[in-house]
Amino acid sequence: MGRILLVVRLALRDLRQRRTEAALLMIAILAATTTLTLGLVLREAASDPYESTRAATNGPDVVAHVARPTDLALLEELATASGVTAHSGPYPVIAGRLQAAGRTSDVQVEGRDATIAAVDQPEVTQGSWVSGGQVVLEAAFADALDVNVGDPVTLGGKSFTVAGVAVTAAMPPHPAASCIVTTGCVNGAIPQGRNLPARLLHNPGLVWLTQAEVRSLALTQGPMSYVTNLKLADPGDTQAFVAANSGALIMQTWQDILAEATDLAKDSQILLLIGAWLLGLLAIASLSVLVGGRMADQTRRVGLLKAVGGTPGLVAAVLLAEYLLVALIAAAAGLVIGALTAPLLTESSAGLVGSAGTPSLTWSTIGLVTAVALGVAVVATAVPAVRGARSSTVSALANAARPPRRTGWLIAVSTRLPVPLLLTLRLTARQPRRVVLGVVSIGVTVSGIYVLLALNTFLGDQPGTGAYSEAQVIVLRHVLGVWMGVLLALAAVNAIVITWATVLDNRHSSALTRALGATPGEMSTALAVAQVLPAFAGAVLGLPGGFALFAAINAITGGDGDRAVLPSLWQLLTLVVGTVFAVAVLTTVPACIGGRRPVTETLQAEPA
Incomplete structure (x- = not known):
């Protein structure tokens, strides 16, 4: 002890x-x-x-739907299957197009009862629940359209008034909504030069009407599908339940919805x-x-x-x-x-x-x-x-001062250089490991900034067209902002630390150099340039490193790298030049302090 x-x-x-x-x-x-x-x-x-949403809406453990009315009996049998403790539905669902606030969007229209359902009763956050002549919009979808309670909308050629806005745990929020219609859906951005097949919904929203109005719209909008919400005795046993009751039924567990949400x-x-x-x-x-x-x-x-x-x-x-x-x-x-x-x-x-x-x-x-x-x-x-x-x-x-490493060719080359560059080359040669650390530090920083530039451009193209809503893009931009701020701050600390460490480690040799005739300005310039050269090398190496890192992130997240807009040439050149300039500015002060230390004080032995 x-x-x-x-x-x-x-x-x-x-x-x-x-x-x-x-x-x-x-x-x-x-x-x-x-x-x-x-x-x-x-x-x-x-x-x-x-x-919280699942608790507020008595969310389902399993959501099952069929694409054909002829399979409706399968849903009714599923409601009485072993392990099911409660259910709601089957509810009719049709595909449609909704016009609101000058915008047109694909929607999945689900018919519901005005009474409270035993399972999955959407929680109304604004307004009221469905009634005749009125429609309720899923909250994230309403937010994306900027539609409020009382606004008029058109659905299937008929006019409705927005009665309310609600949330549900039976489907991920827009734009990641599950597909429960016969026609099929696709989420995310559409690649350039490709058109969606007719009737296929793109980033559909979810809206609720009364069952009677859905059946009326089905006469002109196309075939209906049906959806049922189930509660199980053991919510953790959903996978086994799905495996035992699969077939013509299409089922989604609450764990799947959670992952998408x-x-x-x-x-x-x-x-x-x-x-x-x-x-x-x-x-x-x-x-x-x-x-x-x-x-x-x-x-x-x-x-x-x-x-x-x-x-x-x-x-x-x-x-x-x-x-x-x-x-x-x-x-x-x-x-x-x-x-x-x-x-x-x-x-x-x-x-x-x-x-x-x-x-x-x-x-x-x-x-x-x-x-x-x-x-x-x-x-x-x-x-x-x-x-x-x-x-x-x-x-x-x-x-005592560390004996310098003498390399014949290096001495021959350096003697022909101006004094500041001569001193820079010799300072660099004395600390090869520190030079490598400086190159790695700047390379990592530039790689991170490269990725941030690519992701920022990608997110700029997302609202309304991609997999993220405007609110979600803001959250991701906050994440990138945190990453950028901390990365730059730590990189700045590294540049200052490396310069100051070089000053300390070379204080004796620098004092001897000044005693032999070098000026404080020449010494300060040499100390600063000794950091700028590794910074330039690190910035150049960071560009391919950033490309490789972005490819790795794209592979991990399952993104489409072909659609990603990588930084332009002028951005890359600006990044390299800006990095070198920033390092030069950050290292100026410690380099000037080190280059102007009193010679006699430095050459004396350090006190205990």
């Missing part, structure tokens, strides 16, 4: 003395843990509104999880650079610890404990922030009642997020910490 207490006390003391570095560590890990938490809890949070949350979850792994890579790069920079800044402290009897294991434990403590705090904060933020990204659509609320964190989510935070800290810090602990005590106490 004494050894553990000593390690913790030394780690806390060092964190208090270097609060800026600790804050940067916190930001790096917090960004990854928050985004990961959002992705993990999003699915569970989004299912709450559907459960929360499809938006699933896509948001995938985007956030991919963003979390990208941010995790950036966090590892950031921590690796921070650790390397702090090893350069703590060389004499490591020597003192070893001189007073500290073993290499104890020294490594002290250095590693600092980052593990920060990782634990960042994981806890990320879990809380992610859980509280999730409802803002899972606002229920107009087709559901209730709200996402604050999801309760499961132990599996807490364990995974904490493990990722600790894993990022260990992966990034283990090797530098062990290397620092194994360094010679004498050399650590002397804290």
Whole structure:
């Protein structure tokens, strides 16, 4: 216990003395843990509104329908099948076209009774339920059309008044509605150059009329299909029930409806999880650079610890404990922030009642997020910490400048360059691993921005034509906004950290260079350009990386990559130039500070 207490006390003391570095560590890990938490809890949070809708409407466990009136007897037999405890219907359904507010939309028209049904009684959120001469619209469909209670609509050549707006758990909200009509349906955008077959409905909405009016419209609108809603003794046994009673019947379970109703949350979850792994890579790069920079800044402290009897294991434990403590705090904060933020990204659509609320964190989510935070800290810090602990005590106490690596061809090339570029090339050659980390960091960032540009363009084409409604597009844009904001913030932190670590690690050699005649301006320029060159390489490599990442996301979500509009050439050029310019701006201040440090002060041994 004494050894553990000593390690913790030394780690806390060092964190208090270097609060800026600790804050940067916190930001790096917090960004990854928050985004990961959002992705993990999003699915569970989004299912709450559907459960609320299911409870409010006494939603069915199984929805069955037949495409031909001759099969109506099958639905009547199904209502008395083993395991069925209650049912409603069969209700007649026809296909139609509804004109409202100057727009025409395909609809599925279901005939209902004015009395309350035992199963699936749609919850009226505005107005009243069906009656003669009036129609009720599914809430998400009404929201998409911008139709309100009292507005006139035309259906099948007849005029109706909107009596109300309602939600149901028997069908996913528009535009993901299930198809229960004979003619068939298709959801999503129509590929260019292709026409739908006649009478096939495109993104149909759901409306309710009285049964008598549906049968009257069927005389001119086409054949009727029928739908029945069933309650089972065991709602979890729906798959077995469907398997035992399949045939000419078409059935959909409440689990299937739930999956389609929360499809938006699933896509948001995938985007956030991919963003979390990208941010995790950036966090590892950031921590690796921070650790390397702090090893350069703590060389004499490591020597003192070893001189007073500290073993290499104890020294490594002290250095590693600092980052593990920060990782634990960042994981806890990320879990809380992610859980509280999730409802803002899972606002229920107009087709559901209730709200996402604050999801309760499961132990599996807490364990995974904490493990990722600790894993990022260990992966990034283990090797530098062990290397620092194994360094010679004498050399650590002397804290002498690191002998430069001399490469003949590099010296020959650099001697012909202007002084700032000569210094840049030699700074880069001294830290090849840090250059690789800089390239990877910028490459990951540019890959993420590439995907965000492609998805943003795709979402811009969706309202009214694609698989998402306008409200759903807004939610997904919020998700992309969160991803973009955190990605850019962490990338900016990385650029500053890499520059400052380079300043610290080269402080002795930079002081010697200035003592031999280099000006502060030349030194500052060299330090800044040493970050700009890897930024340019990372930006160029990030473009194919972004294309590959977008293809992977498209494959995971089941999208149609042929319809996706990828970033244009001018956007890609702007992205590369903007990345290089941003890195140049971010690195200017730390480079200027490092290039103007007093020479005599730097060349003196670091105090204990």
